[in-house]
Amino acid sequence: MIDEPLLEHIKSLLHMHSQGLLGGEIMPEDALINVISDDELLNVLTLGMSLNYQRDSYALWRSIVQAYMDDSTKWIFNPYTVSTSNIEDLHQALLHYRVALQSNRHPEIWKRVSEGITQSSITKDVLGLIESAEYDIAILKNIIQVKRKMEFPYLSGPKLFNYWLYVMENYGGIKWKSRELITIAPDTHILKATVKLGLCASDVLNGTTKDRQLVSEAWKKALMDSGVAPIDVHTPLWLWSRAGFPALQVPEGR
Template structure:
């Protein structure tokens, strides 16, 4: 497919999304809206995202919202408090609300990420981490994907890291420097949609790390000079796949 035709199809998909024609407008993280105040949203989104790996995203965020509603358990979303907490107490809450599905590994990751946030920020929270990186994605990538990678399991992977950047922008209003560095977050729906649009061959559907990188790089290349960033098409592609790929028309 010629790139001009491809870009026209992408823009048509964006228009369908803007006009509400893709259905499923409720995104998983929307479960936090009206429950988590803006002051806590960065911490909640970040810690919840750290466990968003090969599981039902809607159920994860519903569980996170329920845990936050319980004032006695709300401390689990404070990175500084969590980093100094008793792991068994943390585990009991995360497992009770089914935020953690793996009773050993998930609470350990939650606490490790909390320590990573605390140690990377004078404030001890996510906004402090972002401020320490001067809102620059290049610096943040260096911190989370290289210098402190062991402290950010899952979250430092390209799929979740890039979606986390997008979620920070979409839900908390962060204005990133080097926004063009946010690549598309190639989950299963993005892989399917990319194949359906003719951007990639069906070989990428096996979901290997290499093939996810192929898809991400393909989107970067395809959108050069289009005035679109790869992350701009993430939600429309995701919803298009979930809707069963309705024809591109408005």
């Protein structure tokens, strides 16, 4: 049964987001808009997200834009080129603009993800990977989280995987089959907003894997049959928390 008060709060958040009332409406990935070419955007987004997001995401994407605009480092966003590259060359290119922060682990992950993409795609790029899965989230989930999990160490995790699906849709224009399978991506701001709305107890703020899974499942259950997909509330919740939880506003005419 749908919790009507919670649903009303969600509708208020969606309205406030659509009206630009939550502040900070520029999201980290917006740095790529009108900078990255359409035919390279999916590769840039995916490789950029392949590193652990435990850092300032705004700084990450600024670094990615700098590396992309420099002809000497732009090649790091081509999965096939990276998969056949010398690891030392990749190391230097990734660290030059601080796309990578960990000098050994991050270049190794970047190369491993690139190999996973090229080996799963006829065209050796992210679009080919998605096409091989027939735009079906269930098939893609099996590829990244099961069959080739070792090649996608961070991206295979539920938090980043679901947010990646959202970014592919929202920025890359991908039309997913069964988009209701995209669950919310519970980062720190989502955890705080979830507790603020009373959907979960404050214990989840510990942020363990179990806590994040609990929050994800709670949103899936709360929004079932509501007409709102869990991932659709991600950005409004994220901005609401980041703005310090301004008072919710009821849309006019209601």
